[in-house]
Amino acid sequence: MKIKKYQGETEEQVIEMAKEELGNDAIVLSIKKITPTGIFSIIKKPYIELTASYDENKVKIEEKSKSFFADIKGKVSSNNLDDKLKEKDNTIQRLEKRIVELETYLEKAMKSLSLEKGANTNKYKNQLVQFIYEMLISKGVNQAVCTEILAPVDKEENQNIDLIVKVVYNKIIEILEKAACKDLFIEQDIKNTEAKNIVFLGTTGVGKTTTIAKLSSDLIMNKNKKVGFITSDTYRIAAVEQLKVYAEILGSQVEVVYTINDVKEKINKLKHINDYIFFDTAGRSHKNEKNMEEIKQLLNEIDNPEIYLVISSTNNFEDIENIINTYSKFSKFNIIFTKIDETDTIGTILNIAHKTNNKIAYVTVGQNVPADIEKFSGEKIAKVLLGSMYK
Numbered sequence: 546m547k548i549k550k551y552q553g554e555t556e557e558q559v560i561e562m563a564k565e566e567l568g569n570d571a572i573v574l575s576i577k578k579i580t581p582t583g584i585f586s587i588i589k590k591p592y593i594e595l596t597a598s599y600d601e602n603k604v605k606i607e608e609k610s611k612s613f614f615a616d617i618k619g620k621v622s623s624n625n626l627d628d629k630l631k632e633k634d635n636t637i638q639r640l641e642k643r644i645v646e647l648e649t650y651l652e653k654a655m656k657s658l659s660l661e662k663g664a665n666t667n668k669y670k671n672q673l674v675q676f677i678y679e680m681l682i683s684k685g686v687n688q689a690v691c692t693e694i695l696a697p698v699d700k701e702e703n704q705n706i707d708l709i710v711k712v713v714y715n716k717i718i719e720i721l722e723k724a725a726c727k728d729l730f731i732e733q734d735i736k737n738t739e740a741k742n743i744v745f746l747g748t749t750g751v752g753k754t755t756t757i758a759k760l761s762s763d764l765i766m767n768k769n770k771k772v773g774f775i776t777s778d779t780y781r782i783a784a785v786e787q788l789k790v791y792a793e794i795l796g797s798q799v800e801v802v803y804t805i806n807d808v809k810e811k812i813n814k815l816k817h818i819n820d821y822i823f824f825d826t827a828g829r830s831h832k833n834e835k836n837m838e839e840i841k842q843l844l845n846e847i848d849n850p851e852i853y854l855v856i857s858s859t860n861n862f863e864d865i866e867n868i869i870n871t872y873s874k875f876s877k878f879n880i881i882f883t884k885i886d887e888t889d890t891i892g893t894i895l896n897i898a899h900k901t902n903n904k905i906a907y908v909t910v911g912q913n914v915p916a917d918i919e920k921f922s923g924e925k926i927a928k929v930l931l932g933s934m935y936k
């Protein structure tokens with residue numbers, strides 16, 4: 546007995562093929578649908594495979610019918626199908642080879658493109674200027690600000706290195722110092738008859754309360770001033786306690802306002818016995834209009850406040866710009882940038898200094914109370930932007 550397989554498009558077709566070639570005595574062992582897998586599934590359709598066994602002595606096919614089948618073999622015979630499959634296999638191999646060739650070609654093209662791109666993104670011919678440009682960008686300075694800073698050194702190729710660094714440094718200092726706050730109540734050693742009102746605003750968790758503790762500690766411990774606290778942060782659990790802990794350490798009084806009607810009364814309690822009243826407010830989203838309305842109402846109750854908008858320097862430029870724009874709609878304020886120690890993109894401060902009309906008063910550089918706060922210094926920020934550590 547021998548085994549033979551036939552492949553075709555339908556069951557009828559393969560049975561017919563087997564019958565024609567092997568005669569009626571052949572035994573059909575199986576008929577199954579074969580579905581090609583993997584890459585073959587793309588070019589090969591499912592087909593029917595018939596497996597038959599036959600006695601070769603009994604297979605007697607007349608010449609006539611043989612020639613008839615030879616005639617249609619070209620279309621449906623298994624041999625022909627095999628040939629076609631082989632042909633398709635060859636096609637696949639050719640295609641695969643072509644794909645590999647194309648991949649290699651593409652890889653080369655991409656490499657040369659990125660080399661060209663690299664050459665194109667070199668904004669500056671002078672390598673040092675280009676290096677400074679890339680450093681400023683990596684530290685978050687906006688393109689437009691970089692371009693302005695580097696404009697004076699953009700001209701000639703062979704400038705003296707010292708001169709380039711000096712010009713760039715001075716340009717950065719110029720932008721920063723223009724934004725530096727020079728005349729703060731807190732800094733003036735004037736005896737007032739009534740306490741000066743200092744209000745701290747800002748989004749949630751930026752460091753308002755910690756900054757209040759730092760600044761008031763300095764006034765109380767180093768400048769012999771008296772500071773009272775008023776907090777309107779009754780939203781967050783333990784917010785009042787957080788301020789009370791600091792107040793207790795500093796020997797200060799804390800008043801809590803629960804409604805807007807309390808504010809004047811609480812101020813009156815503190816204003817004659819302190820040099821300053823520090824107002825701690827709840828962290829509020831600048832996107833929430835109701836929150837902003839509440840802050841507006843609070844500010845309306847406070848006489849001649851010096852307002853500080855506390856902003857985390859870890860926020861991105863666009864967010865900070867939005868926060869500043871929102872608060873600018875209803876009040877004037879100075880800025881305190883917190884968490885300088887946590888940011889890799891200190892350039893954001895330069896961007897803000899370049900853009901805003903508000904003044905920057907302080908930066909905070911860590912969690913330690915009272916140590917980690919400093920007056921805003923253009924010099925320090927400029928040095929960091931040019932590669933130094935903040936110190």
Ligand SMILES: Nc1nc2c(ncn2[C@@H]2O[C@H](COP(=O)(O)OP(=O)(O)OP(=O)(O)O)[C@@H](O)[C@H]2O)c(=O)[nH]1
Pocket residue numbers: 747748749750751752753754755756778781784826827828829883884885886887909910911912917
């Ligand atoms: N690394 C670092 N952390 C800081 C700095 N300033 C404040 N923090 C931390 O930031 C966290 C939040 O500080 P808070 O002072 O409670 O912030 P807040 O703005 O009063 O928060 P809410 O009242 O909840 O809106 C605390 O863990 C502080 O220690 C800073 O300069 N650097």
Ligand SMILES: [Mg+2]
Pocket residue numbers: 753754755778784825826827828
């Ligand atoms: Mg707070």
